[in-house]
Amino acid sequence: MLSLEMLASSDFWIGVLKIIMIDLLLSGDNAVVIALACRNLPESQRKKGILFGVGGAIGLRVVLTFFAVGLLSLPYLKLLGAVLLVWIGIKLILPEEDHDESNIKADTRLLGAVKTIIIADFVMSLDNVLGVAGAANGNMFLLIFGLLISIPLIAWSSQLVLKLIDRFPWIIYGGGALLGYVAGEMLVGEAALAAWVVEHPLLHHVIPAVGAALVLATGWWLSLRQRAHAPLEDVLDEVVKRPE
Amino acid sequence: MKILVPIxxxxxxxxxxxxxxxxMSNWVSKPEIFLLNVQWKVVNSNVxxxxxxxxxxxxxxxxGLQALAAARLLLDQAGLSYQYHIGVGTPAEGIAQYALEQGVSQIVMTQGGESNLQSLLLGSVTSRVLSLAPCPVLIVK
Structure with missing residues (x-):
């Protein structure tokens, strides 16, 4: 699986970097959901909730990854995967909408908290799994490496990454461009387009670059109205008065 | 005189x-003291x-209350009136914005509360505040 030849190729190390970047950008939310979902549990059950939640989330991600790889080997599904990756990239760049009409209720039972975590992880893992599967590009070692990297990110909150994104919003433009690039590579690898790509080898570089540019341009255009920094949100305001 | 102490x-x-x-004894009139803690926004729309x-x-x-506890205890023990506030956002930007909104006359803060890795990657909050603040900033060494 892992040969010396592979270690000597620059493509392999670029793949490693891509996967680390995708994992960092698309895994941080899971840890936050796990911590918050277990907050309302009684103290005695909180540890158990986190353990079940993390375990279930990791299991789910392993299954989803191999499922995604299987699907991507089917004809035409790489086309769909590429479109999805472009969309994920644009969504990463877009400013967040606040949906305040949220009607979710906090669950104080262990089963409810674990259910929340598993559902959230299923939804939030799809983008990560697709991104890693795309960047691994059929290399089993890279795929498993991507999975292993994402596990500690799920288990231990990677708040530093979230802080970095908040402090330097341009990081997400880099991430978006990377996802667009990987989408382009996926498209080049689509069997249905193979004949065309063989005829014009330059497409190996052009299509990924177009993918990255597409994500950046769309994301930038859609987020024109975003302010550079969101204003401070108030949580608590108290006055302590003492007689003079 | 309004003094803001970010915590x-x-x-x-x-x-x-x-x-x-x-x-305290150096001021003619007792200053109004504001404590502010800014929590990083770690919960996004996905969450x-x-x-x-x-x-x-x-x-x-x-x-936020946990972060403010020790500072509040000091002021409580001194028997002073004060206001405290918890906000969510990017700390340096949040501190500067709050100072502007409250019409604060001075910010008093220390340097380097964050871990080495964090200040290496994120930059020091104190030096960001220095450049963003709408008022004088006093740095306690």
Whole structure:
């Protein structure tokens, strides 16, 4: 699986970097959901909730990854995967909408908290799994490496990454461009387009670059109205008065 | 005179409160003291999709109160009136914005409350505040 030849190729190390970047950008939310979902549990059950939640989330991600790889080997599904990756990239760049009409209720039972975590992880893992599967590009070692990297990110909150994104919003433009690039590579690898790509080898570089540019341009255009920094949100305001 | 003391929950940050207390006798009229803790915004819209807003608010409030506890205790022991505030956002930008909104006359803070890795990657909050603040900033060494 892992040969010396592979270690000597620059493509392999670029793949490693891509996967680390995708994992960092698309895994941080899971840890936050796990911590918050277990907050309302009684103290005695909180540890158990986190353990079940993390375990279930990791299991789910392993299954989803191999499922995604299987699907991507089917004809035409790489086309769909590429479109999805472009969309994920644009969504990463877009400013967040606040949906305040949220009607979710906090669950104080262990089963409810674990259910929340598993559902959230299923939804939030799809983008990560697709991104890693795309960047691994059929290399089993890279795929498993991507999975292993994402596990500690799920288990231990990677708040530093979230802080970095908040402090330097341009990081997400880099991430978006990377996802667009990987989408382009996926498209080049689509069997249905193979004949065309063989005829014009330059497409190996052009299509990924177009993918990255597409994500950046769309994301930038859609987020024109975003302010550079969101204003401070108030949580608590108290006055302590003492007689003079 | 309004003095804003930003508190990040580190032991160093409380030195700024101690400094303000030590200077109390130097002011002709008692200054109004504002404590501010800014929590990093770690909950984004993906997370809000699964977690109810009340839990998110509770999390920020609890973390903020924990960060402010030691500083509040110092002021309580000194028997002073003060205001405290917890906000969510990017700390340096949040501190500057709050100072502007409250019409603060001076910010008193310490340097380097964050871990080495964090300040290496994120830059020091104190030096960001220095460049963003709408008022004089006093740095307690």
């Amino acid at each position: 990040d929950g580190s032991a160093r940050a409380d030195l700024a409160v101690q400094y303000v207390l030590s200077q 809000k999709f699964f977690i109810d807003p009340q839990t998110v608010q509770d999390y920020y409030r609890e973390a």
